[in-house]
Amino acid sequence: MTRTPTILATSGGFSYDARGVLRPAGLAKLALRLTGADRPKLCFVPTASGDSVSYVQLIYAAFAGWSVDVSHLSLFPMPNVDDLRKHVLAQDVLWVGGGSVAGLLAMWRLHGLDDVMREAWDAGVVLAGVSAGSICWHTGGPTDSFGPELRAISNGLGLLPYGNGVHYDSEDQRRPLLHRMVADGTLPASYATDDGAGLLYRGAEPPTVHAERDGAQGYLVEAAGGEAKETVLDAEPAP
Template sequence: MTRTPTILATSGGFEHDARHQLVPSGLVKKALELSGTARPKMCFVATASGDATDAIQLTYAAFAGWSVDVSHLALFPMPNVDDIRAHLLAQDVIWVGGGSVAGLLAMWRLHGLDVVLREAWEAGVVLGGVSAGSICWHVGGPTDSFGPDLRPVTDGLGLVPFGNGVHYDGEQQRRPLLHRMVADGTLPLSYATDDGVGLHYAGTELVGVYSEVEGARGYVVEAAGGTVTETPLKPVTV
């Protein structure tokens, strides 16, 4: 296991194959690779979808035949493991699925996962995820947790001291709201990802941008004299 605190925050990770079955794509493969383990233990966390049974089952099926030991953590209607801390600290990768980041953060704090996940990160467990599973590691970002009109969420775990925008090229409201949040100081300097792009942090430093979609990019958005600047970040293909 890598001992450097590592996060892979993404707007991707899984795709459908020729038979329309869910399979891991480049970004999930990258998260597993970052663990530095030949047969990594990976826990899937679906809190943001209310621990949707289909999401959990499809994730297990997606790794059939892979050299990965998959487990999951569910919090509804009660935790599915006796010791959440022990289970998460035993993993090489924790992958967080999409859904409601506001709901996810509330449930995590209720069960003490905010503390446990920081401990796992500091211990070198790779933290990854998509959408809500990306914003959660940051200070906050635009979210549809409250309805179709996007609103700010600013109570992320803050493991990295930046804002985060996801689905940057796929959902119309994401970019302008992130710009407003950075311009008015609601968020600090922020990193955003087009669909299919991931941000690799070592500690609190962005050290890599990866893409599983041709032409997709990452971006840095920062305040500049009362407005914002947006700079594209060219990714490495995975």
């Protein structure tokens, strides 16, 4: 049975335990639960980090002992699988890591992975991720892809007809730039997340907000008379 197209766009998903080991947190657990599979197949996509080997290793280690079949999809210096489409469509969850959303979009388009991601979404593969792995599914948002002064990016995949802001409560430039982008029409109405919060989209309908950290919230930013209007969206606890 085909699942509803599902995206979980987050500013979280993993945290470090008392020994400094990366572990799946509530939002990553939610992504797995959304599949309905007893032993989900999860593919980590580290394009935004330049396919950092250490990032890949951390994700494999994070799921050690879990009932999850983990793989990864790298594009540098060449794809690590023979058939990108076949590998992606065989997954239950695609978790896209953080880094440069501009670099991610360029590499995905170069390899035709943008079209594959849309096909996977239509097929019911859960598309999820953090930071760049959140913005990419939307029309765009504030990004540090070009340097420490954040800039606007508006050429996201557009699976979702909204803009997106991440790390809303922890990086000072994020909120004012998102407000300006929405107010001047660079972005449509946009949803944003504090660290530890995620946006769960079913199809392209407005999302519900889920949080793995107490106090983390979501936000809706809309244009109103040439300015931006922000509405706080309370979050449900992530598992």
